[in-house]
Amino acid sequence: MWNGELNPMLGKIPEIREIDAYLRDVTFQRRLLGCDPDEVRDCLAEVARRYKAVAASLLPQQGQDWQLQELRERIAQLERENSGLREWARWYEQENAALRAENTALRAAQAQGGLVYYN
Secondary structure, three states, rough: OOOOOHHHHEEEEEEHHHHHHHHHHHEEEEEEEOHHHHHHHHHHHHHHHHHHHHHHHHHHHHHHHHHHHHHHHHHHHHHHHHHHHHHHHHHHHHHHHHHHHHHHHHHHHHHOOOOOOOO
16 A cells, blocks of 8 residues: 555656645645635646646556557467468478488389389
């Protein structure tokens, strides 16, 4: 907890600490029957402005989170494709090895004079 809040990460945001300090230092001049309404409105407007600035600064991070999620999904897709390509490469190597062995056997038979090729 930070200042009675449930999210301790708030205390790590400098702007939030500044708003907290601002609110702790706020004093209003007293009139005979209460506070000056204009001062209270100005204070609330300043707090709102500061919170809007914090929220605006966090929006690009949310966009980055969205981009990171897209990148993770694309990487997962590429990994699946890569896995398929590895399987195909194994099959290709097996087939290629079988063809090379057959070619070697044919050449050996041809060298012994046992095979004739027709075009």
